[in-house]
Amino acid sequence: MRSQSISALAQSLRAGEFSSVELTREYLDRIAALNPQLNSYITVCEESALQEAELADRRIRGGDAGLLAGIPIAHKDIFCSEGVRTSCGSRMLDNFIAPYDAHVVSRFREAGAVMLGKTNMDEFAMGSSNETSYYGAVRNPWHPERVAGGSSGGSAAAVAAGLCVAATGTDTGGSIRQPAAFCGITGLKPTYGRVSRFGMIAFASSLDQGGPMTRSAEDAALMLEVMAGFDERDSTSAEQPVADYRAALEQDLKGLRIGVPKEYMDAALDEEIAASVQLALDEYVRLGAELVEISLPNTHLAVPTYYVVAPAECSSNLSRFDGVRYGYRCREPKDLEDLYKRSRGEGFGQEVKRRIMIGTYALSAGYYDAYYLKAQKLRHRISDDFRAAFEKVDLIMGPTAPSTAFGLGEKADDPVNMYLCDIYTIAANLAGLPGMSIPVRPVDGMPVGLQLIGNYFDEGRLLNAAHRLQQESNWHLATPVTSE
Amino acid sequence: MQWETVIGLEIHAQLATKSKIFSGASTAYGAEPNSQACSIDLAMPGVLPVLNREAVRMAITFGVAINAEIGRRSVFARKNYFYPDLPKGYQISQFELPIVGRGEVEILLEDAEPKRIGVTRAHLEEDAGKSLHEDFHGMTGIDLNRAGTPLLEIVSEPDMRSAREAVAYARKIHQIVQYLGICDGNMQEGSFRCDANVSVRPPGGPLGTRAELKNLNSFRFLERAINIEVERQIDLIEGGGKVVQETRLYDADRDETRAMRSKEEANDYRYFPDPDLLPVEVEEGLIEAVREAMPELPDARRERFQREFGLGAYDASVLTANRGLADFFEQTAQVAGDAKLAANWVMGELSGALNKAGLELAESPVTADRLGEMLLRIVDKTLSGKIAKQVFEAMWLGEGSADEIIEARGLKQITDSSAIEAVVDEVLAANPEQVANYRAADDKKKPKMLGFFVGQVMKQSKGKANPQQVNQLLLKKL
Structure with a gap:
């Protein structure tokens, strides 16, 4: 069952070949067997998942099932889910039971999906290795001593290891794409504003975007169809109608112009990764596409720009975690200041505190112009690079990450080196692409x-380009040993 | 040494929207603590603000009313600081691009030329909740009902030169927001709050260091606090000291201002544009629609009352002080058909009765229509002014309309000359000595002596005889 696509599974459920309860139980069993090692879930919702599966089975029999009726999925623990702990990978929210569903969560509920649980993540989505989680690092299903990537490492590992059919993730600087690359799955970060952020715990509001993490582009198309669309509760959500992603999957790639940025494929890139990327590009040429060398001259500015904008926004977004209304509160505070200092000092981990400090500094009187305002200007320049490029090409392709999954602990003490993991992914967030x-x-x-x-x-x-490649190749079908 | 006082005001007017500025929760005052705070007001993880369109319209209405530039593109910014009644750890406000730009209002002081006071800007922001320090046994209670209530912060230029000017300006803004129906103006409930920036300098010199005065929740406190702060600053400087920039709290019980926090302790608010909210783009059509729907403003109404009803400048400005009073007067005048009479009664008898009873105009037991109907009976000579006061009292006590009371009590004025003449004759016949004295007196003393006879006639007629006719007949017969 696990190798089947979502649509094939949905068809089997409708045909009565197996029930959603059976399917859900199989996934729950796999989680019980493999999660202690992988640590991809923070919370498993066994009881409610089986109830949801039962309900889905009834609806399927009744013929009024939604698009994802009975399909067991997992949500990154950044999405609020009513009545279920929503920790955001932090001690700060270890005791937080969300009182409402995020927009994305309610969309999947309406579509009939079964929520298996909440996946592990870097604390408040700040990290590229999943090692900043209060709940411990996720292990890469392909190699137990390697990281799964981050911040959506739990979702990536769970999809790769077959601990769910598909999962949601969020991407602020590469947090869907980089773990997808490290775990060998398909991950999509939509256009900023395509998926509502309501109920998605904010890291950097102008960059955060939720998206699907799946085994194939075909599954991603189906998931995105459920997630995408205007939501009046998010002022930054786009009113643009949602395209029929599945219908577009099969389109011919003849004449597709693919831009390859010379700044991505330069000498600094690992040779073997460059060769793998080139192999895929050659396959596109074979499918009728044309490769165009392009330049994104401000690429080198993306990481420094991001590390001003994202911490600045996070320093303000995370102010609400103050120990007053919910979440972690220190024991026996002496006074108000002590309550704030210790609740936040004890409730947040090192990386989160580091970014709050950087962001607070960048926004301070006297530094605002030199950092925040300058970063905003650079952000425009980075967007302009892409605008110019898309006048010449239809898509841009290159590596997702500069390396394969690195070893656990390898970069944990070197934040700058860790930040460079997102060197190719950050620009799309800054531009909103x-x-x-x-x-x-x-x-x-x-x-x-x-x-x-x-x-x-x-x-x-x-999705069309990704799907066509996946039809012509089987890289996406490879599964790690743990999942056999 | 001579000192010149320089004052600028920051006024927070709570906008009269039904729901909060960024959430759907109710803004009604006085509900159970935390019963009007939704997940957005509580700053639950993941929630997002959505701007209330009505708050924007109200802000634009104010801007149009003071001839201000309306920001075609205004931006919400976060003002970051920690406080338990500020759930997000930041207040959503406007910083660099406010919705209302430069405008001005005109104030009038008694016996003075009108003076223009510049309004620097007015911006939209959300209110914080309330910290309750009493009744919690050493702990603090937090009520977030007020969190997210829309405020318009109206910032003036430092154009005022005395506490009285500051009060006149504050009253003017108070009057405008009430006329526009965008704020209920209730200072006790905190719907209209003033902070004053006060400094002194040698006349015409460079600006001195200012202190910001807070907790001025009535016009009287505003005036008092400024005056004692000015005295404090002058004493300080003349004693060789220096004014420091700080926030001072006015304590009405002790009648003093005290330092709350100095600039050194002040927060760095780290303002930056709120990434959760898009810039507000105001279309010309909206400004036009607001302009067309604009009610008559106090200055225009005052001028019209002078022109149309022949009222004096003072009466006209008293009667237009607030929209409710002006509406009441205008309705009374229309029913009575005599604006001056209506003005006298509204400002005299009615205001007196309301003051005595401690009632607001809206709670008056005598409506404008009822008062107008009674005045109509003065105009048509059914009632004398004196008897009318009795009728008014009876109406105040709920005994019915003027006509009902006149009928029930038989208070109709006697205007029949022969009836009055009979009484006059009777009085003259009964007082031959006084008549002789009167006739023998010189002309200077006569008017005073006539009063005796008038009094007797009125007494005999139980006050119902028309006083003018009594006078005329007495003069003729004597």
Whole structure:
């Protein structure tokens, strides 16, 4: 069952070949067997998942089932889910039971999906290795001593290891695409504003975007169809109609112009990763596409710009975690200041505190112009690079990450080196563009991701290109040993 | 040494929207603590603000009313600081691009030329909740009902030169927001709050260091606090000291201002544009619609009352002080058909009775229509002014309309000359000595002596005889 696509599973459920309860139980059993090692889930919702599965079975029999009726999925623990702990990977919210559903969660409920649980993540989505989680690191299903990537590492590992059919993730600087690349799955970060952020715990509001993490582009198209769309509760959500992503999957790629940024494929890139990316690009040429060398001259500014904008926003977004109304509160505070200092000092981990400090500094009187305002200007320049590029090409492709999954603990004490993991993914967040990562030829047995960046709201074309490659290759079908 | 006082005001007017500025929760005052705070007001993880359109319209209405530039593109910014009644750890406000730009209002002081006071800007922001320090046994209670209530912060130029000017300006803004129906103006409930920036300098010199005065929840306190702060600053400087920039709290019980926090302790608010909210783009059509729907403003109404009803400047400005009073007067005048009479009664008898009973105009037991109907009976000479006061009292006590009371009590004025003449004759016949004295007196003393006879006639007629006719007949017969 696990190798089947969502639509094939949905068809089997409708045909009565097996029930959603049976399917859900199989996944719950796999979680029980494998999660202690992988640590991809923070919370498993066994009881409610089986209830949801039962309900889905009734609805399927009644013929009024939604698009994802009975399909067991997992949500990144950044999405609020009513009555279920929503920790955001932090001690701060270890005791927080969300009183409401995030927009994305309610969309999946309406579509009939079964929620298996909440997946592990870097604390408040700040990290590229999943090692900043209060609940411990996620292990890469392809290699137990390697990281799964981050911040959506739990979702990536769970999908790769078959601990759910598909999962949701969020991407602020690469947090869907980089773990997707490290775990050998398909991940899509939609255009900023395509998926409502309501109920998604904010890290950096102008960059955060939720998206699907799946085994194939076809599954991603179906998931995105459920997630995407205008939500009046999120002022930054786009009123643009949602395209029929599944219908666009099969389109011919003849004449597709693929831009390859010379700044991504330069000498600094690992040779073997470059070779895997090139192999995929050659396959596109074979499918009728044309490769165009392009330049994104401000690429080198993306990481420094991001590390001003994102911490600045996070320093303000995380102010609400003050020990007053919910979440972690220190024991026996002496006074108000002590309550604030210790609740936040004890409730947040090192990386979160580091970014709050950086952001607070960047926004301080006297530094605002030099940091925040300058970063905003650079952000415009980075967007302009893409605008110019998309006048010449339809899609941009390159590597998702500069390396394959690195060893646990390898970069934990070197934040700058860790930040450079997102060197290719951050620009799409700064520009608000949709980006995707799909598996290509592995290096030394570890997955490698090809990144695809599209124009605004052109998710359909991204999914189409990804799907066509996946029809012509089987890199995405490879499964790690743990899942056998 | 001579000192010049320089004052600028920051006024927070709570906008009269039904729901909060960024959530759907109710803004009604006085509900059970935390019963009007939804997940957005509580700053639950993951929630997002959505701007209330009505708050924007109200802000634009104010801007149009003071001839201000309306920001075509205004931006919400976060003002970051920690406080338990500020759930998000930041207040959503406006910083660099406010919705209302530069405007001005005109104030009138008694016996003075009108003076223009510049309004620097007015911006939209959300209110915080309330910290309750009593009744919690050493702990603090937090009520977030008020969190997210829309406020318009109206910032003036430092154009005022005395506490009285500051009060006149504050009253003017108070009057405008009430006329526009965008704020209920209730200072006790905190719907209209003033902070004053006060400094002194040698006349015409560079600006001195200012202190910001807070907790001025009535016009009287505003005036008092400024005056004692000015004295404090002058004493300080003349004693060789220096004014420091700080926030001072006015304590009405002790009648003093005290330092709350100095600039050194002040927060760095780290303002930056709120990424959860898009810039507000105001279309010309909306401004036009607001302009067309604009009610008559106090200055225009005052001028019209002078022009149309022949009222004096003072009466006209008293009667237009607030929209409710002006509406009441205008309705009374229309029913009575005599605006001056209506003005006298509204400002005299009615205001007196309301003051005595401690009632607001809206709670008056005598409506404008009822008062107008009674005045109509003065105009048509059914009632004398004196008897009318009795009728008014009876109406105040709920005994019915003027006509009902006149009928029930038989208070109709006697205007029949022959009836009055009979009484006059009777009085003259009964007082031959006084008549002789009167006739023998010189002309200077006569008017005073006539009063005796008038009094007797009125007494005999139980006050119902028309006083003018009594006078005329007495003069003729004497």
